[in-house]
Structures are given as C-alpha cells and as structure tokens.
C-alpha cells in the first residue's frame with residue numbers, strides 16, 4: 001500500500017507542519033474550511049473579473065469607435081497574446097494539484113498517526129457479520145455495543161466473518177472496509193461523551209440497512225469501572241449494574257437485534 005511518493009509526502013508534510021492534527025473530526029473540518037475558503041476565493045475572482053469585463057465592454061455611446069471591439073456574433077479574441085490564458089491555466093493547475101497533494105498527504109498522515117501517546121491506546125477488534133457488529137476487547141470481552149472512553153485514541157482492527165462490509169461512524173468521521181480474511185486498521189477518538197451510531201456502508205444483503213451498532217463514549221472513570229467488570233467472551237456477570245445488559249446476549253451468531261432475513265437473502269451473498 002505504501003508508495004515511495006506517499007512516504008516522501010509524509011516526511012515533507014510532517015516536517016513542514018502543514019498537516020492538521022487532532023481528531024478526525026477536527027482534521028476533516030480543516031480540510032472542509034480550506035476547500036471552502038479557496039473555492040470562495042476562486043469564485044470571487046472569476047465572477048468579479050467576469051462582471052468587471054461585462055461592465056468595461058458594455059454597449060453604449062462611442063462603442064463603435066474601438067476597431068478591436070467584437071462585432072455581434074463574433075468571439076472576442078481576448079488579447080494579450082495568450083498570456084491571460086496561460087496565467088489562468090497555470091494558476092488553476094497550481095491550486096488544484098496543491099489541493100490534491102495536501103489532502104492526500106493529510107489523509108495518509110492522519111490514518112497512520114493518530115493523536116495521543118504511542119502505547120497508551122486501546123485495541124479493539126471489530127467483526128462484521130450479517131447483520132451486525134461484534135466488538136472484542138483486549139481482555140476477550142465481546143459485545144454488540146462499542147464502549148470507549150472520551151479523549152482516548154482507540155485503535156480498531158476491522159474484519160468480517162462472512163461477506164464484505166464497511167464499518168463507519170459518520171459523526172466521528174471513521175470508515176473502513178471489513179473484509180473476510182483480512183484486517184484493516186483504523187482509529188477513532190471522541191472528545192465528547194454521548195452515543196453515536198456505527199453502521200455498515202457496503203451493501204451486504206437484505207439486513208444491510210439494519211446493520212447498526214451503538215458507539216457509547218463514556219467518561220474515562222466510568223469506562224474503567226465498566227471495563228473492570230467485563231471478563232472474557234461472556235463475562236459480564238455484573239452486567240446490570242454496569243449498564244451493559246443487552247450486550248452479552250448478542251455476540252456472534254446470535255444477532256438478536258437484527259431482523260429475521262428470508263432465505264432468498266443468501267442469493268445476495270458475496271463468495272469470499
């Protein structure tokens with residue numbers, strides 16, 4: 001996946017400090033702002049120059065005196081020996097190519113360099129199946145709700161048990177493929193507690209639109225208390241007090257939240 005050019009871009013962007021840092025939400029907001037600002041600037045220049053020319057070359061008294069003035073039905077030559085054309089193409093190329101390079105470099109950088117200290121991140125395995133998600137914690141605890149602490153980078157190793165899925169949490173700007181037999185690594189970090197929705201973004205069968213999961217971002221203390229109460233695949237013995245009652249019941253193979261799917265759905269199956 002890594003190209004020489006990508007690595008090079010990494011070094012340049014990293015040392016140049018022009019890559020936005022922070023959570024995905026912040027980085028995407030900055031990309032949006034840069035695109036909005038540049039788009040507005042280009043729009044103002046283009047429309048302004050057009051209006052200026054429309055006014056300058058408007059019809060009126062004395063208009064017939066200029067021998068270079070375009071006649072009706074004739075295209076204006078533009079003048080300047082093609083310099084204006086060259087300038088506008090040159091500027092557009094510089095702007096577009098820089099934007100592509102900067103955005104690409106930013107996304108590469110963000111994907112591989114999550115904020116926070118190396119080594120203090122939690123690794124959670126995400127397994128997609130028709131039609132739900134299973135989250136496996138480092139201690140082996142598995143649940144259908146993803147609980148994460150606030151302000152901590154969580155690394156996700158995403159895979160699938162059956163067909164191609166795509167795991168995504170729109171509000172946290174996370175999205176990555178879930179491919180059987182492969183693991184895709186990504187990360188998420190939320191700076192506000194609350195409940196977010198994770199869902200599948202790859203049409204995977206009749207229950208695809210129901211393939212959602214809750215992502216609960218908790219206060220770090222609350223999360224620690226909850227996590228200490230989990231132990232092993234079905235080990236949420238103290239689940240009701242930890243507020244995790246629905247989770248243990250819907251591990252792999254028993255997606256209680258998913259609707260029953262007609263047998264015809266199997267014809268949609270992607271052979272992996």
Ligand SMILES: [Cu+2]
Nearest residue numbers: 165200204211
């Ligand atoms: Cu799916």
